[in-house]
Amino acid sequence: MKMDKKIIIANWKMNPNSLKEAKTIFNDIKVVASKLQSIQTVICPPFLYLNELTKSYKGHRIKFGAQNIFWEEKGSYTGEISPIMLKNLKTEYVIIGHSERRSLGETDSDINKKIKIALKNDLKVVLCIGEKERDEEGVYLEFLENQIKNALNRVPKESLGKILIAYEPIWAIGAESKETATPLDVYEIVILVRKILSKIYNREVASKIQVLYGGSVNFKNAKELVESGNVEGLLVGRESLNPEKFNKLLKAVSE
Numbered sequence: 001m002k003m004d005k006k007i008i009i010a011n012w013k014m015n016p017n018s019l020k021e022a023k024t025i026f027n028d029i030k031v032v033a034s035k036l037q038s039i040q041t042v043i044c045p046p047f048l049y050l051n052e053l054t055k056s057y058k059g060h061r062i063k064f065g066a067q068n069i070f071w072e073e074k075g076s077y078t079g080e081i082s083p084i085m086l087k088n089l090k091t092e093y094v095i096i097g098h099s100e101r102r103s104l105g106e107t108d109s110d111i112n113k114k115i116k117i118a119l120k121n122d123l124k125v126v127l128c129i130g131e132k133e134r135d136e137e138g139v140y141l142e143f144l145e146n147q148i149k150n151a152l153n154r155v156p157k158e159s160l161g162k163i164l165i166a167y168e169p170i171w172a173i174g175a176e177s178k179e180t181a182t183p184l185d186v187y188e189i190v191i192l193v194r195k196i197l198s199k200i201y202n203r204e205v206a207s208k209i210q211v212l213y214g215g216s217v218n219f220k221n222a223k224e225l226v227e228s229g230n231v232e233g234l235l236v237g238r239e240s241l242n243p244e245k246f247n248k249l250l251k252a253v254s255e
């Protein structure tokens with residue numbers, strides 16, 4: 001679906017090391033993000049900083065997200081964070097199934113439970129999918145299909161409006177990545193994602209879901225990835241911790 005606003009999600013991961021630095025980065029981003037009408041900026045800091053950042057922000061242009069969630073609402077789950085706690089902190093989005101969490105052992109079944117509890121609590125879900133590598137035979141396409149099917153197992157079509165799918169090929173993520181996906185790579189996967197959703201649900205649902213791209217996005221490649229990749233937005237890691245560069249990225253996409 002063509003949205004008026006492009007959504008740019010900042011995934012700060014396990015950074016920065018202090019609340020003071022988090023506030024500085026946020027305040028610098030705020031100056032630009034709060035002026036751009038055509039961009040929905042979503043900041044996903046570590047849990048620890050969500051409270052302070054959401055409390056300090058009185059505007060409406062920036063939204064907040066978490067980088068993970070637990071699949072129960074409360075109870076004896078040491079170290080976990082519940083969807084209700086997030087809701088109470090004015091958190092609207094949650095990233096689920098990031099490849100870095102999957103590599104720590106998160107399974108498709110965990111991801112499916114997390115999506116269901118997030119939706120129950122009215123959080124918007126950013127579901128991450130992505131292959132480790134590509135192969136000539138196209139096995140990776142099947143892999144992506146399974147990731148989507150398993151994550152959305154028994155998720156009713158009425159909830160799909162609250163789900164965004166972020167295509168993040170693992171080979172293109174992070175400082176170690178040697179390649180960036182081309183806009184054509186992204187374009188093809190957006191079509192594939194919609195085809196898969198048509199099969200699981202129907203064409204109408206498939207056309208409405210917002211598909212994003214993530215993996216080594218920077219202020220130089222962002223606009224082309226959005227336009228030629230035909231995505232509704234971007235998930236940005238490293239570049240989102242550098243306000244100067246991130247602000248350039250926001251402006252580039254908004255033009």
Ligand code: PEP
Nearest residue numbers: 173174214215216237238
């Ligand atoms: C990510 O891990 O979600 C990501 C997109 O990272 P980077 O932009 O650093 O590749």
